Amino acid sequence: MSSASTPVRVAILGASGYTGAELMRLLLRHPHVRITALTGERAAGKPVAEVFPHLAPYDLPALTRIADVDWTGVDFVFCGLPHGTTQEVIAALPAHVRICDLSADFRLFDVATYAEWYGHAHKAPVLQETAVYGLAEMARDQVAGARLVANPGCYPTASLLPLLPLLRQGLIAGDDIIIDAKSGVSGAGRDAKQGSLYCEVAEGMHAYGIASHRHAPEIEQSLGWAAGRTDLRVAFTPHLIPMNRGMMATTYVRLKDGATAADLRATLEQTYAGEAFVKVLSPGVGPQTRHVTGSNLALINVFPDRIPGRAILVSVIDNLMKGASGQAVQNFNIMHGFDETLGLDVIPVFP
Structure with a gap:
């Protein structure tokens, strides 16, 4: 400390x-x-x-x-x-x-x-x-004593926060997870690249890294740890959307026998009760990227699918904050024994 x-x-x-x-x-x-x-x-x-x-x-x-x-x-x-x-x-x-x-x-x-x-x-x-993988809410003890923390990627952070507690509790099937994720253009970095030019991204959206994005093995590594297996694979497709910052992961899961969407939501509420930055919204409220802009917040919720035995998880973060620099400062605070909110007690910008 x-x-x-x-x-x-x-x-x-x-x-x-x-x-x-x-x-x-x-x-x-x-x-x-x-x-x-x-x-x-x-x-x-x-x-x-x-x-x-x-x-x-x-x-x-x-x-x-x-x-x-x-x-x-x-x-x-x-x-x-x-x-x-x-x-x-x-x-x-x-x-x-x-x-x-x-x-x-x-x-x-x-x-x-x-x-x-x-x-x-x-x-x-x-x-x-x-190295310690620093998904802050899931690895506090390891982060606290680490010399080197690997700050998670933005897509993995948005995807793992709702999924990990559910896999650990055995509420969802690990072999049937589909992650449909979308990011603002700042996720591509500041260097001049053709794919990030205004005319290339404005007025449209597109999938990229289809079945080959480098965040897939990072997501699978943590999900495999939660599920207690090394062969876990997920379907993960990222998309680029024409806004500066923000990220949404819509994840489709199959419930284990006897589990309900309400059980999933209760587990997430219990897991993140008292957390400064991860919030489970009220039933039926859909997370929106505009409600986390400029903040270290992650907003998540669970919805029953109209297909029996399935549920839909929705999570949003600011890709430059909870998906990068904000989580890095949060890990810094943990490593030094500081209050995790120091430097991060910023209210989202709206509109």
């Missing part, structure tokens, strides 16, 4: 991206944090105000290269680097530095599975053995 009187000195690697901007926005409000280093390889030397004008009024260090960071002045690292670039960087960090990695580089426990889905061998397999 950290002393509240001594600020934690924080570095954000990859601070020039969307998740970096969100981390700065949140940590500037955190009473026990001092941001001492911000990196952006292509933006090195630039003030934050030039990269993110909305942060111009705040006292932040200029962006620098990772190689130029003085690690003696850093206690904790948020790593927002692109997938495939993080393993060697984190492996080279001094032993005293604790880390929350927002990339996918340490989320898959099995390095062979990582190589299969990401197209190259894992570059820090020994370090992978120490």
